[in-house]
Amino acid sequence: MSNVLVIGGGGREHTIAWKLAQSEKVKHVFVAPGNGGTACLAKCSNVAISEKEHEKIVSFCKDNEISLVAVGPEIPLVDGLGDKLEAAGIHCFGPCAKAAMIEGSKQFAKDIMKKYGILTAEYECFTDYEKALAYVKSVDHPVVIKASGLAAGKGVLLPERGEEEAALKEIMLDSAFGSAGDVVVIEERLEGEEVSLLCFTDGESVVAMPPSQDHKRVGDNDMGPNTGGMGAYAPAPCLPPVLRREAVENVVKKCIAGLKAEGIVYRGVLYAGLMLTAKGIEVLEFNCRFGDPETEVVLPLLDSDLYEIMLACCTGTLGEMAIQWKDASAVTVVGASQGYPGSYKKGFAITGVEEAEKNEGVTVFHAGTKQSGEQLVTSGGRVLTVTCVAATFRSALQGAYHALEQIHFEGMQFRHDIGQRAVRAGVRVAVLGSTRGTDMAAILEAIEAGKLNAQIVCVVSNIKTAGILEKARAAHIPAFHITGKDVSREEQEAKICEVLEDYAADLVLLIGYMRILSPFFFERCKKTVLNVHPSLLPEFAGGMNNNVHEAVLAAKRLETGCTVHVVTPEVDCGPIVNQQHVPVYSFDTVETLKARVQAAEGVALIQCIEKFGQGELTEMKPATESVSYADAGVDISEGDQLVENIKPFCKGTNRPGCNVDLGGFGGLFDLHGAGYGDPDTLLVACDDGVGTKVKLAFATGIHDTVGIDLVAMSVNDLIVQGAEPLFFLDYYATGHLDNKIATRVVKGICDGCKLARCALIGGETAEMPSLYAEGEYDLAGFAVGAVKRQDVLPKPTVPEMVVLGLPSSGCHSNGYSLVRKLVDLSGLQYSDPCPFQPEKTMGEVLITPTRIYVRSVLAACKTKKVAGFAHITGGGLIENIPRVLAPNTSCEIDAGSWPVLDVFRWLKATGKCSEHEMLRTFNCGIGMVVIAEKDGVEEVKAALEAEGETVYEIGRIVSTPGKNEVIMNGRVFCSVCLICERGERVWVSWTIPGR
Numbered sequence: 001m002s003n004v005l006v007i008g009g010g011g012r013e014h015t016i017a018w019k020l021a022q023s024e025k026v027k028h029v030f031v032a033p034g035n036g037g038t039a040c041l042a043k044c045s046n047v048a049i050s051e052k053e054h055e056k057i058v059s060f061c062k063d064n065e066i067s068l069v070a071v072g073p074e075i076p077l078v079d080g081l082g083d084k085l086e087a088a089g090i091h092c093f094g095p096c097a098k099a100a101m102i103e104g105s106k107q108f109a110k111d112i113m114k115k116y117g118i119l120t121a122e123y124e125c126f127t128d129y130e131k132a133l134a135y136v137k138s139v140d141h142p143v144v145i146k147a148s149g150l151a152a153g154k155g156v157l158l159p160e161r162g163e164e165e166a167a168l169k170e171i172m173l174d175s176a177f178g179s180a181g182d183v184v185v186i187e188e189r190l191e192g193e194e195v196s197l198l199c200f201t202d203g204e205s206v207v208a209m210p211p212s213q214d215h216k217r218v219g220d221n222d223m224g225p226n227t228g229g230m231g232a233y234a235p236a237p238c239l240p241p242v243l244r245r246e247a248v249e250n251v252v253k254k255c256i257a258g259l260k261a262e263g264i265v266y267r268g269v270l271y272a273g274l275m276l277t278a279k280g281i282e283v284l285e286f287n288c289r290f291g292d293p294e295t296e297v298v299l300p301l302l303d304s305d306l307y308e309i310m311l312a313c314c315t316g317t318l319g320e321m322a323i324q325w326k327d328a329s330a331v332t333v334v335g336a337s338q339g340y341p342g343s344y345k346k347g348f349a350i351t352g353v354e355e356a357e358k359n360e361g362v363t364v365f366h367a368g369t370k371q372s373g374e375q376l377v378t379s380g381g382r383v384l385t386v387t388c389v390a391a392t393f394r395s396a397l398q399g400a401y402h403a404l405e406q407i408h409f410e411g412m413q414f415r416h417d418i419g420q421r422a423v424r425a426g427v428r429v430a431v432l433g434s435t436r437g438t439d440m441a442a443i444l445e446a447i448e449a450g451k452l453n454a455q456i457v458c459v460v461s462n463i464k465t466a467g468i469l470e471k472a473r474a475a476h477i478p479a480f481h482i483t484g485k486d487v488s489r490e491e492q493e494a495k496i497c498e499v500l501e502d503y504a505a506d507l508v509l510l511i512g513y514m515r516i517l518s519p520f521f522f523e524r525c526k527k528t529v530l531n532v533h534p535s536l537l538p539e540f541a542g543g544m545n546n547n548v549h550e551a552v553l554a555a556k557r558l559e560t561g562c563t564v565h566v567v568t569p570e571v572d573c574g575p576i577v578n579q580q581h582v583p584v585y586s587f588d589t590v591e592t593l594k595a596r597v598q599a600a601e602g603v604a605l606i607q608c609i610e611k612f613g614q615g616e617l618t619e620m621k622p623a624t625e626s627v628s629y630a631d632a633g634v635d636i637s638e639g640d641q642l643v644e645n646i647k648p649f650c651k652g653t654n655r656p657g658c659n660v661d662l663g664g665f666g667g668l669f670d671l672h673g674a675g676y677g678d679p680d681t682l683l684v685a686c687d688d689g690v691g692t693k694v695k696l697a698f699a700t701g702i703h704d705t706v707g708i709d710l711v712a713m714s715v716n717d718l719i720v721q722g723a724e725p726l727f728f729l730d731y732y733a734t735g736h737l738d739n740k741i742a743t744r745v746v747k748g749i750c751d752g753c754k755l756a757r758c759a760l761i762g763g764e765t766a767e768m769p770s771l772y773a774e775g776e777y778d779l780a781g782f783a784v785g786a787v788k789r790q791d792v793l794p795k796p797t798v799p800e801m802v803v804l805g806l807p808s809s810g811c812h813s814n815g816y817s818l819v820r821k822l823v824d825l826s827g828l829q830y831s832d833p834c835p836f837q838p839e840k841t842m843g844e845v846l847i848t849p850t851r852i853y854v855r856s857v858l859a860a861c862k863t864k865k866v867a868g869f870a871h872i873t874g875g876g877l878i879e880n881i882p883r884v885l886a887p888n889t890s891c892e893i894d895a896g897s898w899p900v901l902d903v904f905r906w907l908k909a910t911g912k913c914s915e916h917e918m919l920r921t922f923n924c925g926i927g928m929v930v931i932a933e934k935d936g937v938e939e940v941k942a943a944l945e946a947e948g949e950t951v952y953e954i955g956r957i958v959s960t961p962g963k964n965e966v967i968m969n970g971r972v973f974c975s976v977c978l979i980c981e982r983g984e985r986v987w988v989s990w991t992i993p994g995r
Contacts, residue, residue: 001027008072011367012292037366078104116258123187149180205319210235231418240504338411340381426453430505435512437468442602667761688713700843707748712850714783723785735772794868808927865936895970
């Protein structure tokens with residue numbers, strides 16, 4: 001067994017180390033310098049050597065019997081690390097310094113392409129600013145301006161017309177990229193689909209990896225500055241195997257042969273950045289190493305031993321290997337520090353990584369992480385990347401994002417649209433047909449009209465003169481005649497399967513295909529195959545074309561139609577996925593009936609392609625079968641699974657008097673066990689909901705905290721009566737039960753119960769199809785508490801009592817209909833940075849959960865110096881405080897005695913709301929009011945502060961004969977103006993980032 005050294009410390013190097021450690025031939029993997037992920041990887045350890053310290057690396061290799069060094073970044077290769085290692089007799093997976101200039105010098109790379117006939121954009125190289133400026137003014141096409149040397153991926157500028165001079169000045173005169181800009185390459189800007197193709201090579205043989213596409217811009221929709229990469233996916237459907245082979249032959253092999261002709265042997269990974277243009281496959285750039293984050297999706301798809309491959313590249317034996325890849329898709333999404341790619345803070349705790357990796361197919365690769373004691377913390381811009389491998393692209397995409405949602409660190413940012421280019425490209429459809437292709441014409445019309453997100457990638461017929469082939473060629477679709485004459489059925493079907501694989505078809509349609517597919521085909525072709533039959537199966541099964549229509553007319557049927565079904569070896573017996581009904585008229589002939597059925601066939605196939613693209617192609621239930629509760633939209637098994645999912649969370653809320661055991665008809669609570677067995681015990685009950693705050697959960701996808709709101713709204717009402725919360729029950733109603741979302745909501749309820757020190761002893765999950773919109777739900781909660789009769793609050797208020805305020809966390813759970821309207825008026829999206837808290841999104845700020853005041857309020861109750869509490873909910877300060885006042889007393893509030901949260905200032909400014917409207921709608925920064933006896937106020941304050949509360953003295957009780965009201969002294973909000981006498985922050989206008 002061998003020891004291996006990986007050079008680098010990013011996500012790419014973690015992935016390489018992870019894959020090498022899986023080899024049975026590798027004893028140990030060292031990573032220099034490594035990161036927090038490689039430090040915890042089995043068979044791996046970090047080495048405190050920088051990638052720049054070449055001599056130390058060579059010495060370490062000798063001292064530790066390293067048989068192979070895999071170099072991740074490009075700079076050590078360009079600086080000659082590979083040469084030093086090879087000179088010391090140590091295999092280096094990575095090119096020598098001369099070969100690495102394919103990335104180290106863009107001028108060198110472009111000259112190689114030009115000399116050896118590799119298709120690339122027209123270009124010129126310059127060292128003189130004036131000559132470069134004259135050139136860009138002379139050309140009539142948009143240009144790309146590149147610093148020729150290494151510039152950490154930032155030396156490529158894409159100026160708009162008229163901005164070229166500024167771009168040249170930035171590189172050549174201002175030296176923005178240092179010596180990397182001593183030579184500038186100016187080339188024609190290409191238009192097309194960009195894709196990356198990484199290849200293993202030993203200098204002779206070439207093995208292509210699955211093509212990938214990455215996302216360079218930091219923001220969604222490719223907005224914002226360039227980064228090292230915010231996510232990637234593979235295989236990229238835009239480069240199917242047929243184009244992949246073309247790229248290998250006309251790009252990669254030509255480059256390697258050209259370097260060899262220059263006396264340079266290239267070994268390692270050659271990364272070709274390609275653009276698919278109208279001219280063909282053109283080269284944007286070459287890199288001399290694995291890409292990042294492309295590596296994080298490509299290597300997880302490798303089904304062979306990476307160590308053996310790397311060694312073969314070093315020893316010139318790659319041609320002897322048969323490298324295997326998984327028949328799957330991979331997606332990775334980068335979680336980055338707030339501020340990246342600009343300046344950012346480090347050292348924030350990272351949680352949830354272990355939970356994320358429990359998801360099927362998910363691996364978390366670390367980049368900017370390190371261990372600080374027992375805690376994993378952030379240490380870079382790109383912190384980590386979450387990769388999911390799954391059977392389908394859609395499943396991999398959903399899996400990566402679901403896992404990423406479980407990881408948290410302060411200020412984490414990520415793109416929400418990784419993989420959307422593949423989604424927009426639509427379903428790749430292959431067609432097998434023997435007739436005119438009328439149904440295919442209907443599909444093409446829908447695609448061209450923008451009504452169907454799909455593309456027909458190839459058409460195959462067993463008849464040379466079939467009209468469907470002519471239609472394909474007219475639409476510039478690759479068309480193939482594969483005959484069954486003079487060859488066996490298996491030989492013919494093997495050739496068909498090769499075409500389907502070459503063009504990376506997702507879905508195969510049989511449209512008038514006059515051949516029955518054999519079991520061999522289904523064994524070889526792992527794709528979904530659909531056939532359209534011109535009747536309502538199972539009636540008239542086995543018939544073909546006009547024979548079916550004749551049989552329908554002969555049987556005097558009043559109705560016929562068409563059926564799309566999954567093709568199986570048994571003819572016309574596969575699962576039915578779509579049926580369209582067509583009436584039969586007394587005057588119908590075979591031809592008139594056929595015309596109407598064919599129109600329905602086009603509709604049926606289009607619907608099936610849409611459903612397939614959405615991952616929703618499901619078997620229809622024949623009308624003769626019995627109907628189940630699930631058919632009506634209620635899945636009992638989903639409900640059962642939810643109960644199993646939430647049991648551990650609910651058990652975590654156990655308290656004296658209760659042992660949570662879900663699944664019974666009711667929850668039991670022992671008052672004696674809770675210390676309330678005396679006759680003078682009173683039970684107090686409250687119920688409440690979350691209101692339209694749940695709409696924010698739907699909009700943001702943040703379902704983890706509305707459960708806390710639900711508990712807070714009820715238990716905060718209990719405690720103002722002096723009661724200790726004992727147990728809680730919830731009601732979750734939805735149109736369609738989504739287990740993942742429901743589990744997150746209930747976990748939030750359990751989190752709230754823990755904060756309130758009460759038990760979640762049961763609940764109801766109601767699935768009611770058609771009553772709620774898809775993806776929506778509603779919540780209600782019920783809390784029961786206990787209090788001794790003599791301790792019931794409120795007690796009568798008298799003048800000179802002191803009014804204290806406890807801060808809120810935000811809007812809590814009130815006023816969200818107004819909040820949502822104001823967000824709409826502002827033009828902001830919930831995913832936009834929050835203007836007054838830009839490190840978070842608007843949605844994250846507004847969905848902040850309601851504070852639960854149980855611990856602090858009950859501590860204050862024990863002083864016996866409290867006359868009452870007011871939970872500030874709907875109605876705000878001016879309507880909630882009077883509920884606890886004795887007759888003839890009022891509460892006088894000193895405006896300005898507590899800090900008003902920025903969210904309320906923003907809401908007021910955005911909606912131009914009156915002060916009165918704000919005070920009767922929102923809590924305005926005070927979530928709980930405490931009325932303390934004058935001689936006990938310090939004792940009450942001390943009790944509250946001991947529980948971690950910040951306490952504000954905000955007013956007093958005064959005598960007001962015949963009245964109970966809140967009297968405001970002064971204004972809570974400053975006027976929205978440019979100059980504020982009180983020196984508080986105000987907003988006159990709002991800038992919406994990215995808009």
